[in-house]
Amino acid sequence: MAGAGLNGGAGVEREPALIGVLALQGDFAAHARVLSGLGARVREVRTVADLEGVHGLVIPGGESTTMMLGVEREGLAEPLRRLVSELEIPTLGSCAGLIMLDRDHLGLMDLSAQRNAFGRQVRSFESDLDVRGIEGGPVHAVFIRAPWIAEYGPQVEILATVDGHPVAARQGRMLAVAFHTELGEDTRLHELFLDSVAAAASPC
Numbered sequence: 792m793a794g795a796g797l798n799g800g801a802g803v804e805r806e807p808a809l810i811g812v813l814a815l816q817g818d819f820a821a822h823a824r825v826l827s828g829l830g831a832r833v834r835e836v837r838t839v840a841d842l843e844g845v846h847g848l849v850i851p852g853g854e855s856t857t858m859m860l861g862v863e864r865e866g867l868a869e870p871l872r873r874l875v876s877e878l879e880i881p882t883l884g885s886c887a888g889l890i891m892l893d894r895d896h897l898g899l900m901d902l903s904a905q906r907n908a909f910g911r912q913v914r915s916f917e918s919d920l921d922v923r924g925i926e927g928g929p930v931h932a933v934f935i936r937a938p939w940i941a942e943y944g945p946q947v948e949i950l951a952t953v954d955g956h957p958v959a960a961r962q963g964r965m966l967a968v969a970f971h972t973e974l975g976e977d978t979r980l981h982e983l984f985l986d987s988v989a990a991a992a993s994p995c
């Protein structure tokens with residue numbers, strides 16, 4: 792079940808989770824569509840002010856060099872780091888979003904992404920992948936000029952591999968995948984993310 796709502800106790804209706812989707816470049820609209828379909832509220836993030844009050848963050852696929860330039864231009868790097876590492880806002884990075892989270896970009900996950908690891912456009916492919924934490928059979932994953940995780944530290948849990956190369960990982964409340972699921976009908980990855988948003992927001 793998607794945990795898009797932030798309903799705490801019985802009978803207490805609260806607003807659905809507000810998810811910020813970094814919208815400087817890339818396929819942010821596809822993520823927004825999936826998240827809205829699962830009942831979340833979505834805000835496109837282009838400036839620091841747009842981060843105010845979000846309960847979760849998505850960094851989409853696209854082109855990581857362009858996206859990082861946009862982040863720097865808008866002064867978003869530090870506010871994003873604070874949001875994810877200090878406030879521990881659950882974060883999903885997909886493809887270029889995985890690269891953005893790595894040691895050489897925002898430095899939030901203890902891993903190094905190897906860009907275009909499967910080759911360029913000609914090596915884009917689809918695959919049914921077993922992803923740890925996602926039940927109900929393999930996830931249909933679309934790889935588009937995808938990275939893989941070349942190195943990672945002890946806090947990183949690998950959730951899926953292709954030919955022995957890690958392509959999905961979790962570290963605390965950060966979830967990074969080298970592939971796209973927002974382009975198809977399988978919403979389980981976004982449900983997993985929204986579940987962690989709901990878990991982070993509910994009092995223990």
Ligand code: GLN
Nearest residue numbers: 852853854855886887936
């Ligand atoms: N190849 C892109 C990059 O290096 C990522 C591709 C994607 O996000 N689909 O940033």
